[in-house]
Amino acid sequence: MPPSRPPFEAIKDDPDDLVFVEEAAPAAALLAADQPQPQPQPVWRVLIVDDDADVHTTTTFALGNLEMQSRPLEFLHAYSAAEARALLAREADIAVILLDVVMEEDDAGLKLARHIRETLKLADVRIILRTGQPGYAPEIEAIRDFDINDYKTKSELTRIKLYTTVTAAVRSYEQIRAIGNxxxxxxxxxxxxxxxxxxxxxxxxxxxxxxxxxxxxxxxxxxxxxxxxxxxxxxxxxxxxxxxxxxxxxxxxxxxxxxxxxxxxxxxxxxxxxxxxxxxxxxxxxxxxxxxxxxxxxxxxxxxxxxxxxxxxxxxxxxxxxxxxxxxxxxxxxxxxxxxxxxxxxxxxxxxxxxxYDQLSKLPNRTRLVEILDATLDSPARASAILSLVDLDHFAETNDALGHQFGDLLLAAVAYRLQHCGGLDLTVARIGGDIFSVLGDASVVNPAHILALFATPFSIDGQDVRVSATMGLVRLIEHDGSGADALKDADIALKRAKVQQRAGHFYFSRSMGVEIRERVRLMHALRTGFAAGQLFVAYQPQVDLVSRRPVGAEALLRWRTDDGTLVSPAVFIPIAEYSGLIIEIGEFVLRSACHELVRLRAAGHLDFTMSVNVSQVQFRHPLFLQMLRTALAETAVPPQFVELEITESMAMEEPQLLIAMLAEIKRTGVTIAIDDFGTGFSSLSYLQRLQIDRLKIDRAFVTEITHSARGSSIAEMVIQLGRNLGLTVVAEGVEDERQAHILQLLGCPMGQGFLFARPMPPAELQQWLRENTPA
Missing domain, CATH: 3.30.450.40 (GAF domain)
Structure with missing residues (x-):
């Protein structure tokens, strides 16, 4: 007689090997065949439904010689959902179905489960879903609706786990059948x-x-x-x-x-x-x-x-x-x-x-905050509610200096302090990075109260850390949009507060919203217009004030929309700089000006300088110098006749860096002019070291030259300064003969303005030059 089958307790501690019943020797089996056959022993019938034959083999190998609830297992096999349907129609008393999710179809297993429960009305049989493709995992609704006993990936079903899973299913089946009455x-x-x-x-x-x-x-x-x-x-x-x-x-x-x-x-x-x-x-x-x-x-x-x-x-x-x-x-x-x-x-x-919710602080995140804001906007609390954004000043430096773990502890401490500053009716959220949101009644959510929380240092890892914050606020009673829009408005106010003053605050106003929306509209229109070729370069001549001979021209960017409207450069140039589009546009202007200069030289205008404005954003771009060299080389323009104009404020912001940069630019052969000179606060010592070639008198001083002694004095001072430094001088905005005459008397050699010519497209410039250049 074979030894009794081992209980599960004897094998459960071995994750890799199961102890199997000893099989009788062949001779013993022959002797047993001569003995009277015992009555059939009750079994648990297990149906394996899988299109992979190896799965059938490994499953029966792992479970074939084991008992469950004092009964052995009997296996039935189906290699497709269709075969399983036919088998289930003729077989009864199946205790467990080991069902593959993905067979002839991605959801064949789930369809079969539906067939078993809804068509065949088999409520007792226990279904265990298995899949080798976790991406096809059933939804929770499917597990619920089809009374799935368990769901496992094939990779996690070791022999012990398979035994445990089937045993649990068999027990469930036994219990269900036992209470069938x-x-x-x-x-x-x-x-x-x-x-x-x-x-x-x-x-x-x-x-x-x-x-x-x-x-x-x-x-x-x-x-x-x-x-x-x-x-x-x-x-x-x-x-x-x-x-x-x-x-x-x-x-x-x-x-x-x-x-x-x-x-x-x-x-x-x-x-x-x-x-x-x-x-x-x-x-x-x-x-x-x-x-x-x-x-x-x-x-x-x-x-x-x-x-x-x-x-x-x-x-x-x-x-x-x-x-x-x-x-x-x-x-x-x-x-x-x-x-x-x-x-x-x-x-x-x-x-x-x-x-x-935010993982670090456990506070609501941006998505949850928008939901809370929408609910607040639809409730009576809107009348007195204020939404604020609290941005920690210079947090990035703290994070870099003391480490991210220290930074995380600081953020958690800030979150805790904000949460306990105004009672249960306050909503505190972390919407990203070092920016928190505080939403509540105006009596609590006000700059004085919130910013005062940062007066006391935070104790982090035994260190006292002082942190300041900047706030942007929105009164919800003044807001007409959604919660997401309110959050955008608070962000606009925060940016304005950061520009004005750190550790300060700013309330959003409707005018700010209009301004921002108009800026965004213009930014998209500018990108579209640039791609559609709406931007072009016009050229305004510069002349010798004595001989009135053309000596150069300034390349000026213009934007004409499809309806023929000209958008002022004062409007769209800041937008281009803000969006970063000025990098591409600036290269377009430089190349256009260089090509036009080549054409003018071919027409005989050899002693002619082309001036091109360079914005601060362009100038700071790491590839600006490479772009300049490439444009000069590809257009084959003589660099000594190309002039780059920078503003006086640019020249004085970081003079040491500018000195080095201008030295590199000068090596390309181009000349440098300072535009709008006199409007900033130049240091003459730096001015002498910048290696510039020309000063341009701002049009404001040229306009005043006939109206006040002050205007004349400033223009005269710039002209004298240029003469002393060996620089040429150009007066911008010359509109009448009296201004030209005074400038000539003061010793200004060149002028530019409507008196001589307006900005014009290339064809008109060439015609103008033919008419105004002495033979």
Missing amino acids: SRSGLDRVVRAGVALMALQGVAAFGAGVLGQVGHIIGRDADGVLCVHHPFDLDAAGASSPRPHLPRLPRLQVVAGAGAFGPLAGSALSDAARAGGPASAALAAIDGALAAGTNVFTDHGATLVFHGKGGRQFAAHIPLAAPLGDLEQRLLEVFGGTVAVGLENVELLSHLHTAAF
Whole structure:
């Protein structure tokens, strides 16, 4: 007689090898054939549905010689969903179906599960979904609707896990069949499981568990459901608690009913110290958790639901009379549904948290804040509510100097301080980086109150760190759009506050919104216009004031829209600089000017200089010098006749860097002019070292030259300065003969303005030059 099959306990500690029953020798088998045949032994019928033959082989090899619930297994095989349908139509008493999700179709397994439950009406058979392609994982709704017993990827199904999974399914099948004569009880369990799956959130699910337990056993739903935390955690979920966050209790009440209702959300140990039902519940739950199993006594039922990550849930239901065997078995079956449901609810809770809450601070993120803002805008609270953005000043430097871990601790400390500055009606969110949002009543959300929070240093890792902040604020009563629009307005106000003054604040106004929206509209229109060829270069001649002979021209960018409207450069040039489009546009202007200069030289205008404006954004671009050299080389223009104009404010902002940069530019052979000279605050010592070639008198001083002695004095000073430094001088904006005459008397050699010519396209420039160049 073969030895008895080993119990699971004897093999469960070996993750790789299962102990199989010893097979009888061939001779023994022949002798056994002569003996009277025993009655067929009851078996558990397992249907394997998979299009991979190797899966059938490995599964039967792993489980073929093992007993479950004192019975061996008998295997049925189907290699497609269609074959499985035919087999199920003729075979009965199948306990477990190991079902592949992806077969002849991506969802063939799910369709078969629907067929089994809805068409064949097989409610008892346990279905275990398996897949080798996790990307085709079934939705939670499918698991719920088709009463799936378990779902595993093939890669995680080791022999032990396969044995455990099938054993659990067999037990469920056995229990369901055993209580088949009490269909009403089973129906209550199924309905309870479905009802629980519809609940969202651990607290709601916990309350639902207590209610359904009472419904199944036909008694009042008095009881308590707790979660057991295996580690010492803080409120942010960290196993190394942070000093500014409270610690979570090891055993915490998730939901309570009846006498336990007021305990929801509290630590059961705190309530137990006062005695009463909580004390008995704590003792019962501790005992059941220690045993790792359900415990039924004459005075209560304690159910244990094993969760993931080491966490466990346990429910205690006081009883006036002990439960019968059927009721206990119903609760055992129901417990399996609850365990799966808790995992699903926790998964959904984690997904919800990841989608709507910041991982570091546990505060609402931008997405959640927009939802809260939308609700606030639709409520009476809008009348006095203020949305503010709080940006930590120079946080990046702190982060770089002291490390990201230190920076994270500082952000968490700031979040904690903001959360506790105004009571429960305040919403604090972290919308990204070092920017927080505070939403609430104007009495609390005001710059004086919020910024005062940063007056006290933050203690981080034993260091006192001083941090200041800048705020942008929006009064929601003045806002007409959505929550997302309100957040954009607050961001506009914050940017304005940062431009004006650090550690300050700024309130959003409607005019700011109009200004920003118009800027964005222009920015998109400019990009489209540039791509469509709406931008072009016009040229304004420069002349010798004595002979009136043309000596050069300034290349000026113009924008004419499709409807013929000319947009002022004063409007679109700042937009181009702000958007960074000036880099491409600037190269276009330089190349156009160089090509035009080549054409003019070919027409005989050999002693002619072309001036091109360079913006600060262009000048600071790391590839500007390379772009200049490439443009000069590809257009084959003589560089000594190309002049770059920079503004006086650019020249004086970082003179040391500019000196080095201009030296590199001068090596290309081009000349340098300072435009709008006299409007800034030049240092003459730096001016002498810049290696510039020309000064341009700003048109404002040329206009004043005939109206006040001051205007004449400034123009005369610039002309004299140019003469002393060996620089040529050009006066801009010359509009009448009197101005030209005064400038000539003051010694200004060249002029540019409407008196001589307006900016004109290339063809007109060439015609003008032919008419105004002496033979």
